[in-house]
Amino acid sequence: MTREQFRPADHPNEHFILTTVVGSYPKPKWLDRARGLRDDPEADFGEAEWAEATDDAARLITTEHERAGLDVVCDGEMRRNEMVEYFAERIPGYEFNGPVKVWGHNYFDKPSVTREVEYGERWLGAEYEFASEVAARPVKVPITGPYTLASWSFNEAYEDDAALAYALADLVAREVEELVAAGARYVQIDEPALATTPDDHAIVGECLERIAADVPDDVRLGLHVCYGDYSRIYPEMLEFPVDEFDLELANGDYEQLDVFTEHEFTKDLALGVTDVHVGDVESVEEIEANVRKGLDVVPPERLTVSPDCGLKLLPREVAYGKMANMVAAARAVERDLDAGAIEGGEPASAD
Amino acid sequence: MTHLLASTPGLFPLPDWAKNRLGDLKGHQKEGLVHGEESEAVAGVYGEARAEVIERQREAGLDRIVEGQLRWDDMLAHPLCIHDAVETRGIVRYYDNNNFYREPVVVDELGFDGDVAAELDAASELLADADAGGGDAEGHSDGGDADDGTASRGDGALQAVLPGPYSLAELATDEHYGDAAAFLDAVGDFLADEVKAFPDVETLFLSEPSLVVDPPGAGADERASAAIDRVAGATDADVVCQTYWGALDERVHAHLLDADVDAVGYDLLTEHEASMYNINEYGTKEDIALGVVDGQNTLIEEPETIAERVAWVRENSAAAFDTIHATPNTGLFYLPVGKFEAKLDALGEAVALQGVRA
Numbered sequence: 001m002t003r004e005q006f007r008p009a010d011h012p013n014e015h016f017i018l019t020t021v022v023g024s025y026p027k028p029k030w031l032d033r034a035r036g037l038r039d040d041p042e043a044d045f046g047e048a049e050w051a052e053a054t055d056d057a058a059r060l061i062t063t064e065h066e067r068a069g070l071d072v073v074c075d076g077e078m079r080r081n082e083m084v085e086y087f088a089e090r091i092p093g094y095e096f097n098g099p100v101k102v103w104g105h106n107y108f109d110k111p112s113v114t115r116e117v118e119y120g121e122r123w124l125g126a127e128y129e130f131a132s133e134v135a136a137r138p139v140k141v142p143i144t145g146p147y148t149l150a151s152w153s154f155n156e157a158y159e160d161d162a163a164l165a166y167a168l169a170d171l172v173a174r175e176v177e178e179l180v181a182a183g184a185r186y187v188q189i190d191e192p193a194l195a196t197t198p199d200d201h202a203i204v205g206e207c208l209e210r211i212a213a214d215v216p217d218d219v220r221l222g223l224h225v226c227y228g229d230y231s232r233i234y235p236e237m238l239e240f241p242v243d244e245f246d247l248e249l250a251n252g253d254y255e256q257l258d259v260f261t262e263h264e265f266t267k268d269l270a271l272g273v274t275d276v277h278v279g280d281v282e283s284v285e286e287i288e289a290n291v292r293k294g295l296d297v298v299p300p301e302r303l304t305v306s307p308d309c310g311l312k313l314l315p316r317e318v319a320y321g322k323m324a325n326m327v328a329a330a331r332a333v334e335r336d337l338d339a340g341a342i343e344g345g346e347p348a349s350a351d
Numbered sequence: 352m353t354h355l356l357a358s359t360p361g362l363f364p365l366p367d368w369a370k371n372r373l374g375d376l377k378g379h380q381k382e383g384l385v386h387g388e389e390s391e392a393v394a395g396v397y398g399e400a401r402a403e404v405i406e407r408q409r410e411a412g413l414d415r416i417v418e419g420q421l422r423w424d425d426m427l428a429h430p431l432c433i434h435d436a437v438e439t440r441g442i443v444r445y446y447d448n449n450n451f452y453r454e455p456v457v458v459d460e461l462g463f464d465g466d467v468a469a470e471l472d473a474a475s476e477l478l479a480d481a482d483a484g485g486g487d488a489e490g491h492s493d494g495g496d497a498d499d500g501t502a503s504r505g506d507g508a509l510q511a512v513l514p515g516p517y518s519l520a521e522l523a524t525d526e527h528y529g530d531a532a533a534f535l536d537a538v539g540d541f542l543a544d545e546v547k548a549f550p551d552v553e554t555l556f557l558s559e560p561s562l563v564v565d566p567p568g569a570g571a572d573e574r575a576s577a578a579i580d581r582v583a584g585a586t587d588a589d590v591v592c593q594t595y596w597g598a599l600d601e602r603v604h605a606h607l608l609d610a611d612v613d614a615v616g617y618d619l620l621t622e623h624e625a626s627m628y629n630i631n632e633y634g635t636k637e638d639i640a641l642g643v644v645d646g647q648n649t650l651i652e653e654p655e656t657i658a659e660r661v662a663w664v665r666e667n668s669a670a671a672f673d674t675i676h677a678t679p680n681t682g683l684f685y686l687p688v689g690k691f692e693a694k695l696d697a698l699g700e701a702v703a704l705q706g707v708r709a
Contacts, residue, residue, distance in 0.1 A: 097649055098367060098687030103442055103451035104384050104424050105374040110687070112649040152449060156650035196447060 002220035002243050003268065003301070005185060006072050006138050013334035015300050017291065018071050019327050020270070022224055022246060023142030023188070024083075024310030025065075025076025026319050031057045035081075054079045055130060062134045068320060069327035072140045072186055075131040077312070083144045083190065084152045085109050086123075091171060093117035094153070112154040113164060119171045122178055129182055140186040141179055142224070146172050146207045147200065151193035162203045169207035176211055180219055187215075188222040188246065195228025205240050212241035220244065222270060226309055227251050235263040246270035248308040250290055251277055260297045269298045272308030273329070274322040279314065281321035287329035292342065300337055305330050354674040355661070357702035358415035358640075359408075360556050360593050360616075361512035362682025364691050365421050369400040381442060381453055384424040387433035387466055397422050398473065405477050407692060408507075412699035415510035415554050415676070418474035425452035426684070427514035427558055428522045429466075430545065431538075436461050436527070446564060446596065448685070456524045457534070461541040467513065468548035475509055475550040508553035515559035515592060516542050516578035517567065532574055539578030543585040555588045556616075556640075558682070562607065563597045563618075572606040580610040589613040591640045595680045598625030605633050616640030618680040619660055627667050637673045639664075642680025644698050649690040657701035677702055 007016045034053040037045035058075035065073035080086040088094040088111040095114050099107035124141055132139045146168035150161050158164035176187055189211065194204050208223065215221055224246040225233070237245065249256060250272045260269070273290040274282050282290075294303045305326060311319040336342045365373065376393050377383035389397070404419040423429035426445055431437050432452070436459035442451040514522070516539040525534040546555065557579060567575045583590040592607060593616030599607065607615060614636050617626040620643070630639075643660040644652055661677055677698060683691050 097690055099370065100687055101364065101684055102449065104381060105370065105377055105379050107370060108449075154647075154649040156648065193449075196444065196449065 002185075002218060005218070006220075008071055008137065011071075013331065013338050015334040015337040016071075017300055017330045017334055018270075018304040019330045020070055020072040020140055020186075020304060020306050021065065021074060021076075021323065022306055022308075022310050023074055023077055023140075023190070024080075024312035025061050025078075026312055026314060026316040027076075027078060028057055028060060028316070031078065058127070058130055059134050062131050062139075064320060065323065066135060066137055068323035069331075070323060071137060073131070073135050073137050074140050074142065075127060075134075077127075077142070077310075079127050082108065083192075084149060085111065087144050087149055088153065090121055090123050091117050091168075092120045093157070108152075110152065110154060112156050113150075113158065114156050116157060117164075117167050117171060119174045123175050125178060125182060128179055128184055132183060138186060139184070140188055140222075141184050142188045142190055143172060143175065143179075145189040145191040145193075145204070145223075146211075147204045148191050148193040151197065162200075162206075165203055165207055166210065169210040172207075173211045173214065177214060180216065185218065186220045186222070188224055189242070190224045192224075192226040194233065195226045198229060198232035201233045201236050205237075208240045208242060222246055224270075224309075230256050231259045234259050238263075238266050242267065244268035244270050244304060246272070246304070246306060248272045249293075250275040250308045254290070254293050257293055257296065265297045268302040268304060269294055270304035270306050271297075273305045274307045274326055276307050276309045276311055276314060276322075279318060281318055281325060284325045284328045284332065287326050288332050291329050291333045295333075295342065300334070353665075353672050355702050356414040356674060356676045357411075357698045358413060358510060358554070358556075358676045358678050359417055359695070359698070360558055360595075360646075360678055360682050361417040361420045361510075362423065362426060362558075362684045363404050363417075363419040363421060364684045364686060364688050366400050366403055367688055369396050369421070372396050381439070384439075384453065385422050385429075385433060387435075387464075389422075401470075401473060402477050405474060406481070408695060409481065411692075411695035412703055413695065414507060414702065416474070416478060416507050417510050417512050417556075418470050420470075420512060420682075422470065425455070426450065426682070427518060427560075428452045428455050430464065430514065430542070431455035431457065431461075431519060431523050433466055434461065434464050435459075437523075440524075446560065450685075452522070454524060455522070457527050457537075459527055461537050463541075463544045463548070465545070465548050467511070467545050468550070471509065471511055471549050471552065475552075478507070478509055506553070509551070510554040510556060511546070511549055511552045511588070512556045512558065513542055513545070513582070515557035515562070516582055517575040518559050518561035520578075521561040521565055531571065535571075535574055535578050539581045542582045546582060546585040549586065549588075552586070552588045554676075555583075555586055555590045557582060557590065557592045557612070558595075559592055560595050560681075562603055563594050563599055566600045566603050569602075572603050573609075575603075576606040576610045579607070579612065583610060583612045589638065589674075591616055591638070591676055593640055593642070593678070594618065595642055596621060598622040599629060601629065601633065604629045608633060608635065612636065614638035614640050614674070614676060616642060616676070616678065617664075618642040619664065620645050620680045623660075623663070627664065630664070631667070631669050634670065638676070639672045639674075640676035640678055643677050643701075644679040644694055646679035646681035646683050646694075647685045649686060651690065651693045652697050652701075654697050654700035654704055657697060658704050661701075 061076035439453035
């Protein structure tokens with residue numbers, strides 16, 4: 001069981017609903033200013049100053065996650081810029097040619113794969129090692145999945161996007177191996193691109209096979225898929241070699257929950273219980289009701305709760321409020337389960 | 352003799368300097384997007400950028416020059432998104448790309464607008480000024496004969512680009528007309544009226560990706576063709592109905608040929624065999640447009656490669672064509688600016704080779 005290792009020693013309830021985040025978190029404003037200085041050739045601000053600034057931000061946000069009461073924390077991806085660029089900058093074989101439009105005046109530095117991709121320097125070693133040194137709680141490592149890294153790039157070098165995705169999967173597998181060697185016990189593969197092209201779920205499955213092949217049993221492997229038509233990938237996705245699926249369901253007001261009850265959910269569910277597209281902090285009661293919806297799908301010992309998606313576009317105090325209320329809601333549901341006030345309180349069998 | 356033209360289906364990326372200046376002026380939220388009445392400062396940036404992309408197409412030696420549609424924040428949906436009878440709502444996905452546009456919801460009768468005509472007037476003036484000044488364009492305007500009977504007309508004339516009525520209706524939501532047939536007719540009439548207000552253009556491209564990716568069913572296919580016919584009938588220009596992201600269903604293709612357009616455009620990048628099958632099995636118009644440059648990949652094709660793609664169609668087609676429009680398969684806003692410009696150059700050079708080796 002990969003999950004019990006994350007139960008804090010001082011956990012107050014018998015039931016344990018694991019609370020965590022998807023990954024990204026609003027950056028402190030001073031870190032954005034520091035990035036501006038780093039990119040300004042006129043400024044007296046070099047790599048050493050930048051390293052200090054990112055360490056400070058990582059420490060600040062990791063402890064902010066702990067203060068919110070999360071069982072598993074991360075550093076809010078303070079060292080990363082965007083979810084594809086950050087990795088593409090570290091993978092030989094990628095090059096950047098300038099911004100492309102996403103919508104309106106919002107652009108993305110979509111990189112091009114111009115030759116065979118290779119594993120060069122480590123991608124997340126510093127991030128994981130620093131955060132786990134700072135944190136008293138276990139640290140989760142979110143990592144952009146190979147299918148998304150392939151789909152959100154221009155492919156100049158491989159026969160098709162599947163071939164590129166498989167090549168990238170081998171690199172992700174290598175990075176996961178490094179992270180595990182460094183002590184990581186909770187790795188989450190992020191595949192937002194799967195939500196837009198669900199017909200490619202078999203390609204994602206093959207990528208995950210390559211990544212999971214050498215991951216030890218005591219390492220928890222999760223998959224995050226953003227909001228989309230989940231009926232087009234479920235129940236097929238249950239075949240993926242991961243322990244847990246992290247799904248964005250609060251955003252659609254749980255209209256798709258039925259999808260997951262029609263066919264038994266045989267993996268752990270990390271349920272999105274606060275909506276990251278809403279600028280208000282939901283009340284503890286409101287989030288509690290969302291947490292309980294997860295119990296319609298899996299028994300409590302297979303339920304994780306997190307915000308729907310990364311929190312980075314929210315104001316920082318709102319992001320914090322959502323995390324803190326989410327933890328309070330999970331603890332309240334655990335108490336009700338302990339008291340037998342909720343059906344499903346008894347550990348359920350997998351059938 | 353076949354005339355070979357280098358052309359594009361528009362939807363260009365903004366120059367990077369304009370991305371930055373417009374981001375500052377308009378902001379990054381949907382409230383700031385173009386609604387038809389921009390401030391002088393915003394209009395000024397678009398004017399400068401328009402002049403730049405027109406000059407850039409002339410430099411590349413393209414035979415048809417488009418306005419670039421740099422103001423089209425909502426890609427093909429623009430003519431509705433800025434219309435008075437339309438409300439824009441949430442941001443929705445643009446086909447299955449990682450791009451988004453404001454959902455246009457038609458809430459009243461679609462009357463004449465004139466927005467696209469105004470853009471084309473501005474482009475037309477810029478072209479006239481450039482011609483008067485001699486310009487430094489290298490348009491291959493000699494029209495000389497090539498060994499294989501291919502010539503380039505190369506007059507750098509103005510080309511208009513619009514969404515086809517079927518795609519535009521598919522991208523929008525109707526809350527006024529009440530049924531799909533009436534809505535498609537209304538969108539067709541609206542576009543026809545817009546076209547009537549255009550300045551003189553040599554060619555009109557109607558982009559119809561939805562005919563491929565979201566094909567009309569029985570009955571709707573005939574209506575789509577009739578709507579396209581109505582828009583085409585509103586101009587004396589040569590009309591090209593550009594289809595992309597795959598090949599047309601046979602039935603949709605057959606109906607499309609009933610529309611009085613001068614050419615159908617086929618996407619040779621995504622499904623060349625199926626496109627070729629349609630061309631030979633059902634015939635096509637006397638002119639043809641060929642998507643032979645990948646509008647969504649930064650890999651810059653060699654001019655020879657582009658020429659070979661055109662030659663492949665000529666070799667495998669049962670018919671000869673009066674005019675071939677060689678184009679990127681899609682609009683070009685997907686690309687970083689440097690790569691976009693390199694694509695224009697490669698296309699211009701491919702056509703200038705003239706010896707599109709048959």
